[in-house]
Amino acid sequence: MKFFIDTAKLEEIKKANKIGILSGVTTNPSLVAKEGIKLEDRIAEICQSVPEVESVSAEVTPEAVTAEEMIAQAEELIKINNGDKKITIKLPMTLPGLEACRYLTKKGVKTNVTLIFTVNQALLAARAGATYVSPFLGRLDDISEDGVQLVTKIAELFRVHKLESQIIAASVRHPDHVTRVALAGANIATIPYSVIEQLSKHPLTDQGIEKFATDWGKGSY
Ligand code: E4P
Numbered sequence: 001m002k003f004f005i006d007t008a009k010l011e012e013i014k015k016a017n018k019i020g021i022l023s024g025v026t027t028n029p030s031l032v033a034k035e036g037i038k039l040e041d042r043i044a045e046i047c048q049s050v051p052e053v054e055s056v057s058a059e060v061t062p063e064a065v066t067a068e069e070m071i072a073q074a075e076e077l078i079k080i081n082n083g084d085k086k087i088t089i090k091l092p093m094t095l096p097g098l099e100a101c102r103y104l105t106k107k108g109v110k111t112n113v114t115l116i117f118t119v120n121q122a123l124l125a126a127r128a129g130a131t132y133v134s135p136f137l138g139r140l141d142d143i144s145e146d147g148v149q150l151v152t153k154i155a156e157l158f159r160v161h162k163l164e165s166q167i168i169a170a171s172v173r174h175p176d177h178v179t180r181v182a183l184a185g186a187n188i189a190t191i192p193y194s195v196i197e198q199l200s201k202h203p204l205t206d207q208g209i210e211k212f213a214t215d216w217g218k219g220s221y
Contacts, residue, residue, distance in 0.1 A: 001182040004057075004168065004190035008032045008042055010049055012193035017050045019196075024055035026134075026170065026190040028090070028114070029062060040080055047084045055132070057112045059090035060100075067099035074104055088112050088131065093121050098128040105129030112168065122154040126165040132188070136171035137181065147171070148180040155185030175199050 004024035005016045008031040016022045025046055032039050043058045050056070058077045064070040074089040081087075088110040091097040101111045105128070112132040113125035117140060125133045135154060137147025151169050158165065169181035169189040175198050178189050 001186055002188045003196070004053075004055070004188050005196065006031070006170065006172070006190040006192050008035045008037075008046075009193070010042075010045055013046055014049055016193060016196055017053070021196070022050060022053055023188065024053045024057070024086075024088075024190070025050065026057040026090070026112070026168070028059050032059075040077065043077065043087065044080045047081050047086055053086060055088045055110060055112075056084075056086045057088045057090040057114075057132075059114065060092070065096065067096040067103065070096060070100035071103055074100065074109065078109055085110075090114050090134075093117075093125060098124055101125065101128040101130050105131070114170070116154075117150070119150065119153045119157055122165075122167075123157060123163075126158065126163040130165045132168045133165050134168045134170040134190070137169055137177055138171035138173040140171075141173070148177065148184055151181050151186050152184040159185070 002023040003021050004026050005013055005022060006026045007013060008027045013025055032042055035042060043056060046056050060070045060073045064073045070091055077089060078087050089104055090112040091101050093113050093115045101113055104111050110131040112134055113130040114134040116122050116133055116135040122133045135150050140147035140150060151167060154167055166187035169186040172178060172189050172191045172195060178199060181189050
């Protein structure tokens with residue numbers, strides 16, 4: 001399973017990339033709005049900061065409701081940085097979103113169908129040619145459903161029917177989500193920087209480092 005980072009904060013993207021584990025970036029209207037910057041400008045900056053990643057998701061904004069409106073926005077977004085191929089158009093899981101997905105896929109543009117909460121939605125997105133489908137785990141857990149179980153089922157469905165869309169486990173809230181979606185067969189987890197940090201931690205690691213440092217100070221090597 002690969003790691004994408006789910007943020008519009010440049011500093012976090014750069015820090016995650018420095019570790020050497022980053023394969024992509026996802027943003028959404030809420031994350032970009034928090035930054036108080038134009039979507040196009042931030043996507044351009046992200047692409048320049050992490051040139052080697054496979055995908056940078058730019059979501060169409062809530063003003064785009066029809067397929068035509070989504071396609072019109074997508075056509076502007078894919079021009080960023082002279083047509084950077086990493087730019088992936090993130091589309092909502094709606095019928096117009098699927099229509100836009102099929103259109104953009106035919107044009108060779110990468111797509112990410114977001115806000116997936118059922119297996120049927122994932123199947124529709126895959127059949128519309130989505131490069132990526134994004135089931136939202138945390139938001140399902142929030143309403144007492146099992147987000148990881150959804151990823152397990154989508155992975156099985158894609159395997160049985162040989163569907164090529166990649167599963168991005170999204171709305172990831174903690175390290176246990178990461179372990180469980182990796183075992184469930186997600187291709188990618190998109191996670192906040194805080195969770196990337198948590199993944200690296202264990203109290204026994206900290207204790208071990210401290211003990212090595214203490215023993216080293218006593219000259220016991
Ligand atoms: C994914 O692409 C979304 O941006 C994200 O994971 C949503 O997560 P949230 O439910 O924590 O807002």
